Each structure stands twice: as structure tokens, then as C-alpha cells.
Amino acid sequence: MSKPVIAIDMGGTRIKIGIVKDSTILASSSISADSGNGLKNKLPYIEKAVRDLLNQQELSCEDIAGLGIASPGIIDSHEKKVLSIDKKFGDAPGIDLQKWCRQAFNLPFTIENDARAALLGEWKYGKAKNYDNAVLMSLGTGVGSAAVMEGKLLRGKHFTAGILGGHFVINYKGEICNCGNKGCVETEASTWKLTSIAKDNNSFLDSKMASLSSIDYEAVFKWAEEGDSVAEEIRDQSLQAWSACAINLIHAYDPEILVLTGGIMASSSHIIPYIRQKIEQHAWTPWGKVNIEEAAFPGSAALYGMSYLVNTDQK
């Protein structure tokens, strides 16, 4: 019987903290990521949030199997280090998180890439449960991905396999990405780039979006529906870019199912039918159709994945 786990999901906007037992969240809270100031300054707040949750559940660290962090970036899950991280939490590679975990809680420590953790959650408990070959695409601040092939979570020699779908080149004559690459999926369509994409549009000042200081996809989908031509243009380009990413993930990893998640999927009714149609039209899958599904746990799959991983690590 598995013990509860402290699971932490370091999102670009909020850091989610949960006491999780398998796929049940016993208690959870979140703090602002305020990621521009890095991770180090956040650790005392995370520690306090964890203690509050433990107290609330009347649990002590002895009742807990371990602590797991789902982090953006490239994560060495063996050495338990952040290797490289794309602007968010930029100080993380220099922090000994395992030591922090031991000093704060005296608990075993696990860390994994956040998209991989989310796919693990969906694979063990959610939409990808009955599949040995699954891919996840996460649309949000950035674009994340992960893959399970032949029943095995893909990590690769240097921990980058599966997770760089957002940095596939889909416009090789395009703009430079945060990561240093050119024409990545993220530079064509993601929340971090959205305001800049909108402002570069020649008709931006005629758009309703010109009144906003920061633009999100909810506004884009809403105003595109209402006939704002700049919003329509951005919506269509973004849907095309995500479809190209999905096709590349399918061509790379040969999955039976593609699970879509991330903050932008709040507008899933605009996204799923489009991507499904483009994949049927364009992906080379002579064997049949890839299932295209919305995540079962859009907000908590990464916490469930870390719960699974921490327990696996302890075996």
C-alpha cells in the first residue's frame, strides 16, 4: 500500500503543492510563481505551504513516502538536478534541491520534467491509461511534450527525449526562440509570445486587443468568434502551429493516443476539433487514427505523476 507523497508542480504562473495519494489529492494549495525572481527565494514559502498542508491533514513527515517536484526544463532525474531551464526559474540549476528537501523535511527526493510528470499521471490514472504508446502536448506559457513508447516513459541518454516538442522547428525561416533555436512551435504560438505576436500584427491598433496590456488565448478565441480580424488571424496561425507540433510528435513517436493539456486548453472546444481534423488530414498513419483526447486531469496530472514516481523511486 502506497504512502502519501508531497508533490510540487512548478508552473510558470502558480506553484501547486499537494499531499497526494496515488490519484487522490488529500490537500493542496498554491503560491504565485513570480518566476522572474527565481526559485531560491520561493523555497521558504514552499516549505511553509507544505507544513501547513501536513498540519491540516494531521500528518508528519514519517507518514510521507517522499517529496517530488515537477519542473519545467531539462531535468536529470538520476542525479536529481535541473540541467537547463528556459528563462523560468533561471537559478534552479544552481540549487541543490535534494539537500533542501533533506534539510527541510528529511524525506527522499524525486524530480522530473513537468510534461513527463503530467503524461505519467494521465498514463497511470487518466486518459492514456490503457495505452502503451502515448504522447502528451501541453499548451500554456510554453509548449511542452512527453512520450511513452512501448510501455516505457521516454527520457533518452541526456534526459531530453520526448520533452522538446515545443522546440521542434516548424518555421525554419522564422524568429529566434527563448531557447536559442529558430522557428520553434513556442515562438509561433504560446502564451509567452502571444502579446508580441499580436503587437507585430499590422492591424493591431484596429483590434479590440489593443486595449489590453497583456493578451491571453481566452481573449483571442473570444474576440475571434466576435469577428475581430486580428484575433482571427492569430487564432488560425496558432491552431496551425499546434497542429504541426502534434503531427511532428505523432511522426516522431508513433503513438496510439495524443493527450492535450495546459492552460490554453480552457478553450479546448476551439482546439480539439481543429487539431483532430488536421491530424486526420495530414499525419502519415496508414494503420488508422490516433486518438486525440483532452487530459482527464488538466490541473493535477503532474501531481499524480509525481506521486507515482516518488513511490516507484522508493521501491
Next chain:
Amino acid sequence: MSKPVIAIDMGGTRIKIGIVKDSTILASSSISADSGNGLKNKLPYIEKAVRDLLNQQELSCEDIAGLGIASPGIIDSHEKKVLSIDKKFGDAPGIDLQKWCRQAFNLPFTIENDARAALLGEWKYGKAKNYDNAVLMSLGTGVGSAAVMEGKLLRGKHFTAGILGGHFVINYKGEICNCGNKGCVETEASTWKLTSIAKDNNSFLDSKMASLSSIDYEAVFKWAEEGDSVAEEIRDQSLQAWSACAINLIHAYDPEILVLTGGIMASSSHIIPYIRQKIEQHAWTPWGKVNIEEAAFPGSAALYGMSYLVNTDQK
């Protein structure tokens, strides 16, 4: 001790036939692929070429471990069938090649995708020999690829994993590819598309290439060197497209080495340094540098790969 193998490499231009023992070609010949007329009409010629080579070597079918075909397209290596093939040898999915092999030679039959076979050859005997994580990119009539991850040749659930690098979207607003997808690597830069790319250039009639009925990359590289601006433009776009493909393969499969092969690599001195520089500049590999190498056996790696596979299949 392994027996010799009959290995057949179904290229877009020539069908190569060899009697191969491990990485030694005992005898070989080739016939025109003339692929527009399909594969069925070629089988009697292939059979005759095999018999001639056996006679020449004073071998009978009893001395042979089996017959292996390296074919373009998506290959079900378990059921030993061509599932889907991109215009070349379009009749192949309807042919029972295993039956043909039994009736003609009474030998065990093996079939695999040609880029996978070439990577196997390079992995077992050539440039990728000491690596457990390797990717191959083949530049020729089309663009092929294959991947080995953690010591295992990647095939995937439906046999498409690793081999669709030429059909990664790198220009999501681009043109429709032979495969039905949009903006594939192949539609941006490959020999089948080259003449059409050149003719679409606004300055084509001012170029030396306008005098040719069919254009190849040897001419493009030569005339670009001599200052022909259309050739320069096509060269630069093609190098950018192949670099984007290489970056996507690295982002997808996390290899230690990328092996480049295919007919276009006759101009490798123009290609390798460019791709190497772009990868160093743009690929996200915080662990270090991917080795970028020309194939050890540009003309025969697929034959060696099939020799290895036929012997493995018999064990």
C-alpha cells in the same frame, strides 16, 4: 559463424543486390529502379540478378542464411509487408514478397525500412558503432531517417517511429508534400522536389540551371560556388531545411551521434560544416555536442544492415 545473406536495397534510382557476409560484400550488382512502373515487373529481373551473383560466387541457396529487402516506406517487419509507400514502388503493398522469396529461392525472408537498415549497418559496423543512441538522416530522392535509442532500434507500435524525419513539418505554412502533409522537410529540400523548386524561382530563366531538363544537387552546389544567384538561393534554403530536420531529430531522439548519408552527400563538404554549425548554434543540448558524421558506408550501409537483420531473424 554467420552465413552469407542476399541483401537487396530498393533505392529510388537503382536497386542494389548483394551477397553479403556481415560487413563484407562478396558480390554485388544493380539494376535500374525505374520505379514508376512499380515493383512487380522488376521481380523477375531481381531474381535473375540474384542467381547470377550466386553462380558467380559458386554458392547455392543452401549456403545462404536468408534474403533481406531494405525498402522505402512504412514496413511491417513482423508481418513482412510494405504497409505504405510514398509514390515509389506504389504496387509494393499488394505484393506477397515473402511468398515470392519462398518460391524463387526457398529462403527465409526479412524486410525493413531502408533508412533503418542503413542505420543498423552504420551502428553495427560503421560510424555509430560505439554509441547506444544514434540518429541517421539520409538526403537523396527523399529525406529518410532512423533512430537507435538506449541500444534499441526504434520501430514503434505501428512501425513509423524514427523513419518519418523527412516528413517532419518544418514550414507549417508551406506546400503539400507527396505524403499529403504540409511543409515537410522533403517538400522544402530533396531531389524529387528540386526541379520544381528551381522552376518556381522568379529568376529561374536567368540561371544556368534553366538549360537543364532535370536538376540535381551536384549542379546546385557547383553553380552556387560559381555565383549563380538562383543556385545560391536554393543551396542556402536546402541547407537551412536539412539543418532544421537535423535539429528536430536531435530534439526528438536525444542522440550522441547524427550520421549523414544519401546521394546528395556526394556534396558533403558543402553540407557537413553547415549543419554542424547550425546544430551547435540552435539545438538544445545542455550536456554537450552531438557528433555530426558522414556515413562510413554511404552506398552499402543498408546492405550490411540487412545482413545483420537476416542473421538476427534466424536466431
